[in-house]
Amino acid sequence: MTIKPAAGDLAGAVAALREWQRDDAPVQLHPGDVGWFWRSGAEATAAAVRTWRRDGRIVAAGLLDGPDLLRLAVAPGALRDEELARQLAGDLADPARGVLPPGKVFLEAPPGALVRDLLAEDGWRAGEAWTPLVRDLTEPVADPGLRIEVTGPEQAPAWSAVLRASFDGSTFTEQRWHAMAAGAPFADARCLLAYDRGTAVAAVAVWSAGPGRRGLLEPVGVHPGHRRHGHGRAITLAAAAALRELGSSSALVSTPSTNVAAVATYRSAGFRQLPERLDLYRDA
Template identity: 65%
Template sequence: MGTPGVEGLASVAEKLGEWQSDGGPVQLHPGDLGWFHRFGAEHTANSVRLWERDGQTLAIGLLDEPDMLRLALAPTAFEDEELAQQLVADVAPERGVLIEGTVYLEAPTGARIHDLLFKEGWDLDQPWTPLQRDLADPVEDPGLRVDVIGPDDAPVRTAVQRASFDGSTFTDERWHAMAAGAPYGSARCLVGRDGRGEAVAAVTVWSAGPGKPGLLEPMGVHRDFRGNGYGQAITLAAAAALRDDLGASSATVSTPSFNVGAIATYRAAGFEALPETRDQIRRA
């Protein structure tokens, strides 16, 4: 297990993109790395873990929080027993990858590590619902003015984010840190405006490469403008940007299954729910 260093983050994002596929399990996406980059390159590099063998990267982990590790696996490594045993050993309390106490691990469905963690006493956490929209056909008009955000407009994007999520710490400085990361070279920040020009919703979309699934992370509607269909509209704009600007084959988003409002919004924008996923939890 190692870390990539700041100079290796672009290669990590590229590898994550290679591992994405339509019809495959939803797993850590280069956009997740890109969104995390708002905390800066050094912090991001220090939060990434790599598992390699014979010069090949088999697994990539992102410490989203000190108590939360998100894993992506190479397509050939899902049933790799040696890798799974090493991963289980590395997330044991004495290894220090995760803090002591209650911790969480997200791994793609079908990975051997799930069975081994259950044997170590891990349980299932609350369900999440991934949703996906195929982008083979053009996306319908969202019926909303949508602006692509550049550096000069960053304050608009960050203001909508903070007005959409209680406790959000997305500042202008963090937008610029995010935009400086390698994954943002294939990303777009979009802001939707109502008929008066007010910024009412925002989304960031991330590419994994042409012909690969793209990601929405995050999407939010300003708390003062909810109930007007702006969530559906900005989600349609996101899907269109992924298809038309970035060449994505599909658009993917995930939300906690209890968030029935968000699920309804994504369904209204043509997304279909995939089988629920669950993190695994090791309780203190």
Template identity: 55%
Template sequence: MAIELSTPGIGELGDVVATLRDWQREDVPLQLHPGDLGWFWRFGEDRTAAATRVWRREGQIVAIGLLDEPDWLRTAILPDAQRDEELAQRIVEDVSSILVDGKVYVETPMGALVQELLFKDGWNADAPWIPLRRDLSEPVPDPGMRVDVIGAEEAHERTSVQRASFDGSTFTDERWFAMSDGLPYADARCLVLRNKLGESVAAATVWSAGDGRPGYIEPLGVHRLHRGRGYGTAMVLACARALQELGSSSIYTCTPATNVGAVATYQAAGMQALDEIRAQYRDA
């Protein structure tokens, strides 16, 4: 059963998004989420399609990759095929043709066979990231602050907080509209938290994968002029409540292990740190 690698056309992205949704389960290691594709969609559907890779066996999608950067490939694998030797070997063989020359990175689900084959092929473990998760089967406390769901008229507030939260951010109003037009955004919400003066001080986007499936925060930021006042914790609670309303079974996110402040913020909002995850890299 030959496995074929392809770059999907724009018309095929719907199948990719639907497949990613189906693969999100509580009993499966964290992997590429439809929200990752949705956040990338801010660059437009043409660029999103060009950055996507699909592995198929007899027409069935068995693995999906997203080139977050030319040197960084993030993947998801059919849950029942994560120890499939033929598929793992094919992904390892294809990595070199997908990524640019030089130092490159690959993210695969922890415990997938492809990781073992990459190590055998000379790849190394990258710096650790910490996943954090909160079950949404129980009520989530009110954040105690005003939080608005952002639509087209308030898009400029969402983008301005993003740029004020992350150095080098290029999230413009135009990119918000491109993202919100994307297929994954049908199951997403953009949120803005306001202080007592009504100022936008924190923002986030949450992505549902459907009823009973894990939901995802990507990204969340607090305005650099308003940090240290509990807005981050309140924003996380607001995200959890939004995903609960969308039917998500849990909420999760990932942050570098070195970002101890972010880890503490998520934990203060009731999220629990899980075992660290690591991408793999190959030197030039």
């Protein structure tokens, strides 16, 4: 029995992450997160992926989402698997194994995973708090009250402009939209634009993991010139409706817990707040 990390197992990682998106499983890395990262291109995305296999099957997968942050997912049935947890902890602690670089690093790992306990024992500390929120999609979603359009190549400049304006320091471009749209996860995704009296005011990307599985909103943005008019709630409702049409069982969105306005917006759109999830970090 062999468990070892491997970089670049992109197709395998996406397939495994789709399989793990169950409503009865912990919130963790979603194939849509990989799809959003794909805006950097297929080569960069493959280089950022880490997978751990046992008997040929992926049991854990990670995305190096930036130079010092690994977002880790574990197969739901292996969350408390001691052999896997000790392998992960050893790989995360040793920069020579190529999972994380030396120096101060951060880890997002699913709640309840044994690897979190082992890392805490080894001196890793609690870091940034995130608030996940979910909405059941069994019942129809209310009309958002704005005109909503699905973004294709012709609308990519407008979608990109709204998203770029929504986040301080964003470098998102039309070219990045096309790179994202060329990625495998985008086959189960939709980009939506909300319009208020003919002006594009909010944008969202939604990612399905397949029928009967949890879908993801990532990213969600409202143009700063059009905030405080309910557009955040409207685009969130539109996103939930789109995921329901794609067959998702529920919709997930996460935001830093310090962003209380975003939490309130998602709750106003029918999302239920889950317990906070804490990142872990290791000092240099």
